[in-house]
Amino acid sequence: MTDEPGTSNSSQPSSTQFECNICLDTAKDAVISYCGHLFCWPCLHQWLETRPNRQECPVCKAGIGKDKVVPLYGRGSSNNVDPREKLPPRPQAQRPAAENRNMGWNGLNLGDGFQMSFGIGAFPFGFFGSMFNVNDGRPRTPPPDTPQYQDEQVISKVFLFVAIFMMFWLFVS
Amino acid sequence: MSSIATTRIQRELKDIKESNNQSIKIELKSDEFNNLRGEIVGPSGTPYQDGMYKLSIKIPETYPFNPPIVSFDTRIWHPNISSVTGAICLDILKDQWAAALTLRTVLLSLQALLSAAEPDDPQDAVVAKQYKDNQKAFVKTARFWAQYYANAPGPRDTDCVEKLRKASEMGFYKDISLQALSTHSWDLENAIQYLTSC
Ligand SMILES: [Zn+2]
Ligand SMILES: [Zn+2]
Numbered sequence: 569m570t571d572e573p574g575t576s577n578s579s580q581p582s583s584t585q586f587e588c589n590i591c592l593d594t595a596k597d598a599v600i601s602y603c604g605h606l607f608c609w610p611c612l613h614q615w616l617e618t619r620p621n622r623q624e625c626p627v628c629k630a631g632i633g634k635d636k637v638v639p640l641y642g643r644g645s646s647n648n649v650d651p652r653e654k655l656p657p658r659p660q661a662q663r664p665a666a667e668n669r670n671m672g673w674n675g676l677n678l679g680d681g682f683q684m685s686f687g688i689g690a691f692p693f694g695f696f697g698s699m700f701n702v703n704d705g706r707p708r709t710p711p712p713d714t715p716q717y718q719d720e721q722v723i724s725k726v727f728l729f730v731a732i733f734m735m736f737w738l739f740v741s
Numbered sequence: 742m743s744s745i746a747t748t749r750i751q752r753e754l755k756d757i758k759e760s761n762n763q764s765i766k767i768e769l770k771s772d773e774f775n776n777l778r779g780e781i782v783g784p785s786g787t788p789y790q791d792g793m794y795k796l797s798i799k800i801p802e803t804y805p806f807n808p809p810i811v812s813f814d815t816r817i818w819h820p821n822i823s824s825v826t827g828a829i830c831l832d833i834l835k836d837q838w839a840a841a842l843t844l845r846t847v848l849l850s851l852q853a854l855l856s857a858a859e860p861d862d863p864q865d866a867v868v869a870k871q872y873k874d875n876q877k878a879f880v881k882t883a884r885f886w887a888q889y890y891a892n893a894p895g896p897r898d899t900d901c902v903e904k905l906r907k908a909s910e911m912g913f914y915k916d917i918s919l920q921a922l923s924t925h926s927w928d929l930e931n932a933i934q935y936l937t938s939c
Binding site: 589590591592593605611614615618624625626627629 | 745748749752753756803805806807839840841842843
């Protein structure tokens with residue numbers, strides 16, 4: 569934090585326009601509200617936590633919130649800092665689509681959603697597969713819709729039928 | 742005390758020094774940053790003109806996310822300030838506080854409050870009633886208090902001086918006599934009756 573350029577030059581009056589409106593120091597992890605007021609994200613976050621029922625800009629009382637601020641990225645400001653070390657996390661920047669790509673946006677969005685759910689669904693499957701089959705190198709449960717899978721289903725049903733028959737026979741005799 | 746509160750107070754003290762406003766002052770009471778002393782000059786065109794009002798300012802642990810606790814040390818006759826305890830009724834010191842407000846803006850707001858009372862949202866019901874029902878007695882009392890407690894300059898109202906002398910000659914403390922006379926809009930008989938009954 570201390571090695572960031574411009575943190576300790578508060579004696580220069582020209583730097584006041586980049587000072588956080590809450591801690592009055594040079595804004596760190598800066599965010600800007602839609603009403604144009606600058607804050608450190610940790611400072612603004614604490615303000616919003618203090619007044620959960622009245623989410624107002626501390627300067628002008630316009631509506632404000634986690635989704636109503638934009639993070640500011642100066643040159644090399646905090647890009648080299650692991651964001652996980654920062655609590656609370658700063659809201660993400662948004663990247664709205666350019667005007668001329670509006671037509672394809674819905675389709676693209678759908679595609680993304682599909683890909684994402686497929687990826688999540690397949691993950692535990694693959695995970696367990698690799699867990700249980702370290703030695704024989706062959707999946708214990710074959711994937712559905714393969715001939716092998718269907719064969720195993722038929723065999724297990726046959727065994728079940730035989731077992732029921734045996735029990736019935738034992739009971740009768 | 743949290744580091745953000747301490748650094749902010751340090752910063753605010755520096756800004757106030759640099760702002761060069763002669764009518765407001767803030768200083769540390771000790772080495773602690775949670776206990777400060779403020780002073781405002783009564784605004785001109787009011788009964789408080791050129792009075793020096795001392796304020797006690799306590800900085801909570803959670804400053805600036807919660808407001809400072811401010812009260813008048815110098816006694817004042819005003820509808821929104823308790824004439825007994827100095828407690829202040831001002832929205833920005835309560836639910837209208839915002840983290841971007843500073844001690845400087847608080848003191849300037851208090852000066853504004855001295856210029857424009859809000860009798861419909863009173864702290865001192867007796868003063869507020871007098872302000873609404875007997876404006877002349879209110880101005881006379883507020884001015885006398887400013888001279889008596891806040892060292893406001895100018896000749897004192899002879900009626901006030903005389904009645905206060907009479908009451909204290911009867912053996913009542915001056916502060917209590919002044920309170921009783923003020924409450925009864927300088928009706929000496931009523932004030933004495935009140936003083937003897939309690
Ligand atoms: Zn800040
Ligand atoms: Zn704002």
